[in-house]
Amino acid sequence: MRPVFVAGAAVHPFGKHPDLPAAELGYRAVQDLIARTGVAPEQVDTGFGGSTYGGSLLAQRVLQRVGVSGQPVFTVENACASGASAVHLGWQAIAAGTADCVIAFGTENLSAFGGGTLPLTTADLEIDQGMVMPAAYAMRAQRYLHDFGATVDDLTRVSVKNRRNGAANPRAHFQREVSPDDVEQSRPIADPLRLLHCCPNSDGAAAVLLCSEDFAKDLPTARVRMRASVVRSGRFHTSFRDMTWPDITERTAQAAYDVAGIGPADLDLVELHDAFSVAELLHAEALGIADRGQAFKAVAAGDFDRDGRVAVSPSGGLLSRGHPVGATGVTQICEAYWQLTGEAAELQVPGAEVALTHVTGGGIFGVDNGACAVHILTTT
């Protein structure tokens, strides 16, 4: 396999953009990417666009506006991992040598659905019974607190940390710190989770340029190496399951560590899928950056702070940035790119050289998540 590089990143700020459909948001991010990298449309060998609710031929509707038409172009749907899955397919094309330059993006407009919990489009028995994503994470939280002696205060610490990180991120949906009191006083959603334990439904888009080493040399932008790009699906069964151990994250991360020859102790920062505050605890343990049942102590000790042992979601995570479903995995890679190129401004993790991004999701019965993607990026 050939080495794969990220040589450009662009994000349309996340937030409420009810007047900007997914294709428009995606276009703005891709246009920004092209302006930054100076890539000509005919240099783009193939394109992948991730979105869950953006509709048919979304990738064409975005890329044709910047002159990328005629080339092979694909719209990728993998729930919360849609955008990261688009990046993965681009990684495959570069690594295999079938492409030298790929645009991968993710975009979503959730304002179209109004407020409340996200619509789960895959009708199954649990959804027919009233399952919603916050309820699934609430039950994981109840069990985690029960099994490991953590408290709701430990969930709140995750929200407070990530909102503090996001306060300095101009691309984040929420750019304001919250206090523990704010979290505890926020509206109850699904016990024990309150509103500020949950990420907001947001609109936004993000795009990256993936390329070969030779192609990167001719670009004006800095490049980072994509050491691993791994996607896994959930293991389907309907028997007993330990809901405090997201095995899909463990399997995906382990495969990525194996490909990269990098372990959890080497990571300077992780952009983690904290759709709900408890998710940071569950996934941090499955990623191997905290021992089993100990992640809540790591958060309390400041291990996951920007200047801690390993910065977890220094961009603010989903709790601050928001979660335009298909865009999340790509924006994590953009944030990691800026960290490794030293362009993260106030978000900068000092001396960041190794970054991991993790996105997982999809609420269907019989699996802990439908799809998970892990990327590992390094400065060299």
Add this chain to the structure above:
Amino acid sequence: MTTPAIPDARVIGGEWIHRDGDHATLTITKCHNCGSTWFPPRDVCSSCASADTEETTTADHGIAYASTVVRIGPAAFRPPYVLAYVDISDVRVLAHVDALEALPPGTPVTLRVGPIGADENGEFSSYLVAETAGGAR
């Protein structure tokens, strides 16, 4: 508590529910090839793809693995409503709980049929659970 009679009820998962007096049991699939158990039942095992499967029936009681009170959710379920994952005869099923608060993990529960929501056509029902009177049997 008795299972309410619901004339012309629409029962979610009704083809897999057996009423047993006030209690209920569920049809599940057991795979003879790999031993996996499945709910809802299926013709082909989703672990090993074997068709050497058998339909069997769960007990009428199980243990709550985890539970929550859903306070923001689809209007048809009339939030707040309580959900739980229940371990019963080697399968885990999501069920509504006849309770006002979330069940602590490990709570023994009994299965029955009852209303879980209502839409423009009236109430609909399914299997649901309640804490077993007198604790585990």
